[in-house]
Amino acid sequence: MAKENFPLIFERSQEGRTSYNLPALDVPEVDLEEEITDGYVRKVDAELPEVDELELMRHYTGLSNRNYGILSGFYPLGSCTMKYNPVINEDVARLPGFSHIHPYQDTSTVQGALEMMYDLQVHLEEITGMHEISLQPAAGSQGEWTSLMMIKAFHESNGDFDRDEVIVPDSAHGTNPASATIAGFKTIEVKSNDKGLVDVEDLKRVVNDKTAALMLTNPNTLGLFETEITEMAEIVHGVGGKLFYDGANLNAIMGYSRPGDMGFDAVHLNLHKTFTGPHGGGGPGSGPIGVSKELAPFLPKPVVREKDGVYDFNYDLPQSIGNVKSYYGNFGIYLRAYTYIRTMGAEGLKRVSEYAVLNANYLMRNLEKEYELPFTQHCKHEFVLSGSKQKEKGVRTSDIAKRLIDNNIHPPTVYFPLIVDEAMMIEPTETESKETLDNFISVMNEINKEAEENPDVVLDAPHNATVGRLDETQAARKPVLRYQKED
């Protein structure tokens, strides 16, 4: 079945149509061209589309219909925590007192914003068990990098300039080593053992007096809790290194355990995962960090402080690494996180983790009958299956993913972590009902059956999507990254 082409906004453009209405020119007009230095007035207009408002709304509504959000259906994308994004968050973020305030207004005119920031910091300190929080990093990867820069500054403040190694497990998110590199560190890999956990003997082997930090996700990317975490902390601290916690998987342990109590010195959080900031099709995110007392002097500036009920920014932080993001981070996103935390409270957040973990284990135990489960202990909020049995039948994980699309289910994260063959990383989250999980189990079992009995239906999937399988090789070989008008 040939699919229908959807026009680009540029292809809808007709000269003379508009959908804007600017205020009138109510001041005496001056000749701009005369005043602007020769050569600095644009000669050719930017070719932006010319459409009326109905056409514009039809265009974007049509595009939205060709997209898939959490309200469209189940989204068990591992490591991404695709939970329901509460609509009250959107209402709060759009209050003019939050959305229309300028970062350089006098602090006396934005006390409500600062109060929210301060209170959110207090809440996140308690949830993570860390001494102090900075809301500045724009997203998780920036939070990682910021933490590493602080750890570096800490070592250097001790006259310790030779610690240039950061240890990262082989199962880690790719951002970990990338962040280490741009913070100026070498990445040293530590192996996982046959239980999917960090091999503590290997960790002992790789640490030394050049170790600046260990970066760890706990539970790890296989959804497994690193049970030997305190031993690992001792080993790393023993050689003078610091522990960094990648908070991507915090959804599994809220109210059960805190990175600060595990011995971590720095933590980053993904507020767009655990705390319901929407993913927005790829962002904006928000990646606050939390640190121990020892690292606090190095926090990015400014920090919000409170005195006698009055809030302001403190820029006087002589040991600060500097700022890492303009202004105060992604205020609009952490405002949503604050609304969520206030909605759930301590009891609610603990239940979030309880049910996220229960849902994941329920799926895992019901799927392991037909799909290979490489690590068999109880999981936390997510787990990793291998499509190795189906691969033998000629159906690969990527095919299973495409077949899920036909069933109006977003595929799991595939081919990650790298240490599992034909990996499918599944994270149901706590906001999904048992009926949704049961449907997923039966769809997955049905696809397995199809792989045996009628593999072509899987290999040719998706059948019901707006497009057929796309040629990604051609896209990369001859990149076309913008529209060119045909002459």
Place this chain on the structure above:
Amino acid sequence: MGFRYLPMTESDKKQMLDSIGISSTEELFSDIPKKVRLDRELNLKKTVSEYELKKELTEMASKNANLTEYRSFLGAGVYDHYIPSVVDHVISRQEFYTAYTPYQPEMTQGELQAMFEFQTMISELTGMPIVNSSLYDGGTAVVEAMRLAHGQTRKSKVIISSTVHPEHRQLVETAANGQKLEVVEIGHKDGVTDVAQLEKELDDETAAVIVQYPNFFGLIEPLEEINALIEKQKKTMFVVSSNPLALGYLTPPSEFGADVVVGDTQVFGIPAQFGGPHCGYFATTKKNMRRVPGRFVGETVDEYGERGFVLTLQTREQHIRREKATSNITSNQALNALASAAAMSALGKNGVKDMATLNMQKARYTKQKLEEANIPVTFTGSFFNEFVVKLSKPVSDVNKDLFEKGFVGGYDLGLTYAEFDNHMLIATTEIRSKEEIDAFVKELGDING
């Protein structure tokens, strides 16, 4: 008590525990060692009902003086512009705002196409052929431009003009520390980059020269002269940070030999929201394509030969390259890029130019009126929608008085430029009416004495 985001019932829970073969969820957490288990409840604020929480947060919001109630002449990188109503309706579609990164192109053609269109629009405005699908913001985009230049040239000296946004310069400083790059700041003359000093500092160890156009003082930088100097060095890259609205009227940096053009699309459809999230863009030449940070959307065909879109050139990215990646960027600002794309679609070819022109006209009127009120304007060069004036008293005091009269005054330049004590940077956008400008000038004149 009930939690409206948690569908689990007691009966569901029992059935699920039975299915797993355990008796309580505690067993699922038994692998967490006792000594790191939290043995108490988290100490968080008590929850309140939806109604009460909304009331509380609305009250909190109302403690902030917002720009819909005050007349603002504050810019300095974040501007109060007209936002067409269509924008919020587009980005409120759940298919956009709740979606993940479009890694499964067959079910996310909408997002991918919207980003492809965004890339095209920014390419049109900047004149650069290669544009990514957004970065965190304008400031971090400057940092990424520096990283690209360092990676591409293998050189470690970065020259940045003191007329670049002060926060962006601080970001560059912080990031340079990580990679042991040397940052050299060039002074200003008549409000623009001191070209003579630049000439002295520029050598064959220079990875990049970074300027802002229009610059932090609102002035149009002499890009042509700067480029002529850069061209004498074989490898040095010319990085221009540019307000994309200004490019609706000004010659795009591509025509002055820019290698990388970055900036923030906050001016198109994104409210100030206390400084973030905004939306960075990154535009460059074909030569640099494979080192660009963040995501690209590319056009391709599906198995039926129909046009479709995918994330492409992903081998640059951290999830594939790991420690060899050229950037650690993971998320972008897709939803804000969408907001800007919707705003640029609404404005279109004529609207962007009209809006830029209106900004320039109204800023000139403000400037003229202030001069008539005996408030001296510091620089005489060509400018966009911002300019600097010298006051007779501290800007913070003046702003307090202006606030009492319902105005948000300009930026206190003395905070970031020691040489500009008592100087105020004033922005006038298209939404300020003649009446508001006249009232502002009168108040400022009175306060200034």
